[in-house]
Amino acid sequence: MAFLQLNALSKRYGAVDAVVATDLAVEKGEFVSLLGPSGCGKTTTLQMIAGFVDVSGGQILLDGRDITHAKPASRGLGVVFQSYALFPHMSVRDNVAFGLKMRKVPAVEIASKVKQVLELVRLAPHAERYPRELSGGQRQRVALARALVIEPPVLLLDEPLSNLDANLREEMQFEIRRIQCTVGITTLMVTHDQAEALSISDRVVVMQAGRVTQIDVPYKLYEHPRTRFISDFVGKANMLAGDYDALGTPQVRHEGGDGELTLSLRPEKIQLVDAGTGRVQGKVLDRYFFGSQWLYRIHTSLGEITVVRSNDGSPPLGRGTAVGLQWHADLLRVLAADEVHP
Amino acid sequence: MSRGYLLSLPALVLFAGLLILPLGLTLVLSFNVFDYQVGVKADEWTLAHYLALFSDAYFYEIFWRTFWISALVTLLCVVIGVPQAYILSRMGTPWRSIFLILILTPLLISVVVRAFGWSLLLGADGLVNQVIQALGGRPLKLLYTPFAVIIALVHVMLPFMIIPVWTSLQKLDPSAEQAALSLGASQTTVMRKIVLPQVMPGVLSGTLIVFGLAASSFAIPGLLGGRRLKMVATVVYDQYLSELNWPMGATIAVVLLLVNLLIMLSWNRMVEGRYKKSLGV
Ligand SMILES: Nc1ncnc2c1ncn2[C@@H]1O[C@H](COP(=O)(O)OP(=O)(O)O)[C@@H](O)[C@H]1O
Ligand SMILES: [Mg+2]
Numbered sequence: 001m002a003f004l005q006l007n008a009l010s011k012r013y014g015a016v017d018a019v020v021a022t023d024l025a026v027e028k029g030e031f032v033s034l035l036g037p038s039g040c041g042k043t044t045t046l047q048m049i050a051g052f053v054d055v056s057g058g059q060i061l062l063d064g065r066d067i068t069h070a071k072p073a074s075r076g077l078g079v080v081f082q083s084y085a086l087f088p089h090m091s092v093r094d095n096v097a098f099g100l101k102m103r104k105v106p107a108v109e110i111a112s113k114v115k116q117v118l119e120l121v122r123l124a125p126h127a128e129r130y131p132r133e134l135s136g137g138q139r140q141r142v143a144l145a146r147a148l149v150i151e152p153p154v155l156l157l158d159e160p161l162s163n164l165d166a167n168l169r170e171e172m173q174f175e176i177r178r179i180q181c182t183v184g185i186t187t188l189m190v191t192h193d194q195a196e197a198l199s200i201s202d203r204v205v206v207m208q209a210g211r212v213t214q215i216d217v218p219y220k221l222y223e224h225p226r227t228r229f230i231s232d233f234v235g236k237a238n239m240l241a242g243d244y245d246a247l248g249t250p251q252v253r254h255e256g257g258d259g260e261l262t263l264s265l266r267p268e269k270i271q272l273v274d275a276g277t278g279r280v281q282g283k284v285l286d287r288y289f290f291g292s293q294w295l296y297r298i299h300t301s302l303g304e305i306t307v308v309r310s311n312d313g314s315p316p317l318g319r320g321t322a323v324g325l326q327w328h329a330d331l332l333r334v335l336a337a338d339e340v341h342p
Numbered sequence: 343m344s345r346g347y348l349l350s351l352p353a354l355v356l357f358a359g360l361l362i363l364p365l366g367l368t369l370v371l372s373f374n375v376f377d378y379q380v381g382v383k384a385d386e387w388t389l390a391h392y393l394a395l396f397s398d399a400y401f402y403e404i405f406w407r408t409f410w411i412s413a414l415v416t417l418l419c420v421v422i423g424v425p426q427a428y429i430l431s432r433m434g435t436p437w438r439s440i441f442l443i444l445i446l447t448p449l450l451i452s453v454v455v456r457a458f459g460w461s462l463l464l465g466a467d468g469l470v471n472q473v474i475q476a477l478g479g480r481p482l483k484l485l486y487t488p489f490a491v492i493i494a495l496v497h498v499m500l501p502f503m504i505i506p507v508w509t510s511l512q513k514l515d516p517s518a519e520q521a522a523l524s525l526g527a528s529q530t531t532v533m534r535k536i537v538l539p540q541v542m543p544g545v546l547s548g549t550l551i552v553f554g555l556a557a558s559s560f561a562i563p564g565l566l567g568g569r570r571l572k573m574v575a576t577v578v579y580d581q582y583l584s585e586l587n588w589p590m591g592a593t594i595a596v597v598l599l600l601v602n603l604l605i606m607l608s609w610n611r612m613v614e615g616r617y618k619k620s621l622g623v
Contacts, residue, residue, distance in 0.1 A: 052524075072524045076526065077524060078524075085520065087518055087521075089540055098527075102525055146525070
């Protein structure tokens with residue numbers, strides 16, 4: 001049995017189904033992300049696990065113990081909130097020590113544990129400061145230290161990086177992963193940022209309108225999105241109409257109109273080749289520069305297609321350039337129709 | 343002169359005309375000689391009224407009563423008002439506005455009317471005593487006791503405690519309470535260690551307003567304390583209108599103002615000093 005297990009977990013708010021029959025199994029030491037658009041029920045799921053929201057149906061098991069209706073205090077989970085939720089009237093040290101004091105840990109032990117965890121999050125020099133004297137990233141670390149110091153069985157993170165600016169976000173992302181690996185703690189992180197989820201998770205759980213629609217390791221999720229929604233939400237995708245050929249292989253439909261299949265083709269899987277060669281002919285409509293790569297919007301007989309090409313130093317194509325598009329047929333993915341409509 | 347100063351002129355005139363001027367005149371009056379035959383002698387000066395005040399045990403008793411009643415009223419307002427403000431801030435959308443209005447509407451009714459209401463309730467054959475008698479008990483003397491004055495003052499002053507505390511509560515992050523709960527704190531600990539320290543600035547303003555208003559209140563002690571249970575403001579009134587000894591009345595008023603200021607400033611310093619570092623006020 002998994003370390004943290006959700007069995008058909010549900011939550012209704014009046015007429016709103018916030019979370020519908022969610023099953024999830026998180027193994028010990030694993031880093032799992034809950035990924036989905038805003039309002040899909042991620043926070044509600046996390047809050048049910050933490051014990052702040054009453055469960056409407058289903059079961060939460062922690063290490064085999066049923067904690068569905070246990071009080072938050074008795075679950076002993078580490079929670080990091082989106083707003084950090086630091087205690088503004090306490091110093092960094094007192095914030096971090098709070099959980100240990102509640103557990104009546106002897107003062108000497110508190111001092112050494114607080115020191116240790118502050119070193120782990122690289123905040124030792126700021127122990128005497130108050131939260132309002134810290135930057136966003138430092139507050140984030142205090143929140144993390146405060147949750148970790150009680151050595152909880154599971155760490156729950158609700159959009160831990162969404163209040164940070166882009167540079168800091170990437171840095172903290174790696175920092176969280178480093179800390180999680182050092183401590184080896186089972187972690188469940190909520191995020192609406194697919195890049196964040198893909199880069200640091202062992203597995204990603206995609207949620208949509210209160211339901212789990214796919215659970216996979218990041219690479220598999222990206223390469224084999226199950227539905228149209230997931231393909232679009234996780235990374236960029238070109239949606240092409242297609243049919244099965246006589247051998248049962250999916251083929252792009254060149255005649256136009258709706259095919260029996262929806263195929264997904266990632267923009268970086270397409271090569272730009274000389275006009276007249278390749279599978280499809282097109283003309284550059286627009287190009288955008290992202291530093292490490294170029295993004296082209298190309299008009300073709302299949303509709304508009306997005307192509308991403310890494311910036312290898314060669315000069316970019318200008319607007320109006322005629323090009324051919326080439327790809328490996330086995331990189332086409334067949335998508336299932338969306339069973340959930342958000 | 344810059345436009346800014348010019349714009350503040352109306353407020354300055356109002357402030358000077360309605361506060362500084364009467365206060366100054368009261369101060370001057372308190373040093374004037376008083377004669378029961380001819381009244382106030384505007385050009386003769388004396389410290390006699392202050393000496394009389396400080397040497398008369400009667401005044402000490404009045405001042406002491408005024409301040410312990412005000413302190414008790416303030417304490418009761420904290421004990422009742424802080425939880426009430428907390429509950430209010432945790433209410434759902436329609437109820438919060440309804441209860442906030444319920445708390446504020448009494449302010450629209452004159453204090454005199456509310457004091458009369460209490461005297462009807464607490465009188466010798468008022469509603470309370472009728473109920474006691476109907477239940478077979480002996481009627482109690484409620485009116486013209488400190489009890490009547492305190493209960494009515496608490497009733498009148500409560501909004502002045504609830505509003506500043508409620509304002510501080512609005513600034514609280516509710517997830518900080520959840521964080522404390524998940525770290526193993528009980529609901530009472532959350533209240534004591536997380537909520538209360540953060541609303542201390544609101545409580546402090548509330549106590550200052552309530553204490554100041556209670557110590558200088560007139561209508562309620564006048565109507566519910568009666569002739570025997572006097573407080574400072576009612577004594578001032580007596581001096582002005584019964585004794586016609588205006589300088590003595592002015593002296594008492596000035597001393598009340600000074601003592602009140604002294605108590606409030608020391609209280610402010612004491613509480614703020616304790617929370618300054620942590621709350622950054
Ligand atoms: N306390 C609440 N009362 C009523 N509806 C709520 C409440 N909390 C969340 N919801 C609803 O539940 C759904 C899921 O919300 P949430 O879990 O916060 O989404 P997410 O964190 O994925 O953005 C939303 O439709 C939201 O409006
Ligand atoms: Mg959320």
